[in-house]
Amino acid sequence: MTTPDWAPPGIDLDVPSPARVYDYLLGGAHNFAVDREFAERVTAVIPTIATAARTNRAFVQRAVTFMAEQGIDQFLDLGSGIPTVGHVHEIAQALIPRARVLYVDHDLIAVTHSELILKDTPTADVINADLRNPKDILASPRLAGLLDLSRPIGLLLASVLPFVPDRDNPLAAVAELRNAAAPGSFIALTHVIPEGDGDTTRKAAGLYQNAADSMAVRTREEVTAFFGDWELVEPGLTWTPQWRPRRPEQAGNGESSLALAGVAIKK
């Protein structure tokens, strides 16, 4: 297969990448045949997967708006993905024009495409880093150049923790990020769970065993643990579309989102 000119050298065109599969499910153009075929296989098991992806993305936008309304003007978006409509910095800056965002991803396409989009935006940057190494992220000069960790920050962990297996200790990684954040900071996260039609979710997770990052399905209790001692804001940990829907009818059938969403504050 030939590599398109927008793709950086060194990417593997034979293994589906969760970032590119997610991009395809959202209707984006930065994906390859291997990703599209994989997405179709997941869709055969979970016909609502594309809706779930859009629901997840819509939550990110509501959570960023919520945090900006609380005065948060700096964000660390972990596992930020391939930029898609409504980037975090655009949403935040619509409310707080000086808002700053550091995007973090370990997928080359996600990072390269973000660099392209952000090249004329001094208030946002992207680094190629792995959530499993929070020390590297926190010590990044690009982070220091953009964010002030002595002030409250918005940590975003949307649909990324499922791609960090327990053996890589995601709880410790997230705890390290929480510890680095000042009081008044928020954390927003989404995570697939085995509740509702959990059998289906597990089947999809089985397919991801052959992708670049495997997928862990965690229980409600396990997802809650990522918030540590931070206080969940109303309405707590809910099905993703039920977290502060813009209109009540958007809350829809929560279970079809396959994932829980929540936002918590460091007191």
Ligand SMILES: C[S@@+](CC[C@H](N)C(=O)[O-])C[C@H]1O[C@@H](n2cnc3c(N)ncnc32)[C@H](O)[C@@H]1O
């Ligand atoms: C499903 S996408 C979610 C994108 C975005 N957060 C959103 O919710 O719209 C998951 C992203 O997490 C990234 N990712 C997975 N494991 C990661 C890790 N260990 N470190 C950094 N990024 C990771 C993938 O490359 C992908 O871009």
